[in-house]
Amino acid sequence: MIWNAFLLAVREIRRNLMRSILTMLGIIIGVAAVITMVTLGNGATAQVAAEISGLGSNLLMVRPGQRMGPGQRSGGKSFNLEDAEAIRQQVASIVAVAPTANASVTAVYGNENWSSSVVGSNNDYFITGNWELAAGRKFSDSELKSGKNRCVIGNTIAKELLSGEDVLGKKLRLGSFSCEVIGLLKSKGQSMMGSDQDDTIIMPIKTVQRRLSGNQDVSMIRISVKPNIDTDVVNRAITMLLRDRRHLSDNEKNDFSVMDTREITNTLTGTTKVMTMLLGAVAAVSLIVGGIGIMNIMLVSVTERTREIGIRMAIGALEKEVLLQFLVEAVVLSSLGGIIGILLALLASSVGSALMGIPFMLDYSIIALAFVFSAMVGVLFGYFPARNAARLNPIDALRHE
């Protein structure tokens, strides 16, 4: 009987091909939209989270001056190496303290030259920045103390200047001096702001101060806090210490700022989550619109179908045989539509995430949800009008206008 109903249903689908396709189209679009949107949204969120964790976890960044607005900082005298040392000595629960001084240089090797930025710091910089070495070593204590001409370079420098091979031991010219490459960083790729994180040269801070900037200034102090420690407490301790060292009286404002990456993380992941939810909501609307489309088509065809049910019953079909046929028809149609929608979504979201450079994060529960919803809509609107018709006297079903 089921097989018979299945054959009848398939015949019916083929006979009313246009109606069947329109019905499926609603399901296809709805399912594909929801899955694609959520998959892309999840990928974007994961991407942002990954980039933030690449920034370093539990990181505090202390800079002189106060932020006045986008891109503007009020003055405030620079830090020095003693400030960094004081933080290391006196603030509890910290893992690494990396004072940094920056400079822009043109690096030359052979006939090649490349504009890049130099960061002067210590070995803690590798911890605070989540940098790992692909080859070579970090700085030795004596190299740091005396400010030797040694550098650890990013992947971009290695590629652009040294054509990627045997970078260790090579000597780069940076203006008036040259430095020996002792280490190569593992690639991190683009930051979420789009800048190339691998385009960097790291040197002992003393080397930068002496050879490039010509002063003792520390432009930023990066501090890694132990995991599971409240960064606010550490933040307060650093603020108190620095206020003290900078001789600020109680009624003076801070002339420096402490930034917490956790806040950035929260803001950014929060934003992308909201975006994902918005996209999902838009897609859900399209699923509902698809559902209404199915409903419309089913309701429009109800007159014809009611007469058809009347004919079938008049020639001896049982109510349950007719209903089974319609149920099978609705199930076949909506699951076929659902499957096509899923395939379409897989294609669209894999292409989309490749184009956007975000990970392909398939969420099976969303697939299941979209499928179940569309199947339910299909069955609901395919089955219930049929049930109403099959409960009529055959003659009333036949007379239906």
Place this chain on the structure above:
Amino acid sequence: MKSREAPLIEFKGVVKAYGKGGSEFLALKGVDFQIHQGEFVAIMGPSGSGKSTVMNVLGCLDTPTSGEYLFHGVHVETLNRDQRALLRRNYLGFVFQGFNLLARTSALENVELPLVYRGLKRSERHAAARKALELVGLQGWEDHAPGELSGGQQQRVAIARALVTNPKVLLADEPTGNLDTARSEEIMALLSRLNSDLGITVLMVTHEPEMAAYANRLIHFVDGKVERDQYQEAKQ
């Protein structure tokens, strides 16, 4: 005539009311008759006299408001929906006043449909459907959908669909209503043959005395009641 045998069909005081309460309309106002196996009955009467209504009740497509309907001694008015469906499936063939064929469905598929519900195999169904179509003179038209057939051809497809199951009773509501005289004569000759050769009991509604002449009994309806019920010599 055949009054000694138990009747195949018996109506006792059958009433059919349409609408409810104040606007109630009695389409059948107490109809009594007995029909025996093998009869060929023509039902006549003015438009609106209740001919189609009585056919629908006979065909178990509609239920009487009151009264008794016995088929083979079984009280049809007490049967449930499924039992009535099985009665239609196994004993009755119905030709509607307005064809009622499935749209966009070939003549062959329309005719074989009753056999689908009887559970016949595809090859058996097709053979039987072809034979029925041939019987009504539609060989070669098997693949045409109702939209591609004339009214008379559709009428014949509807007759073929009613015949294909070899029913015990054939109920035809104006089977020649859409046909020219020559075609009508052919259909009547066919019904006559089915009645005399296969022993199928035929009940037919018609407006035309020439067609009613093929029957051996004539029931005349007026205003929801049997006005005349007489046997006659059937034209061959």
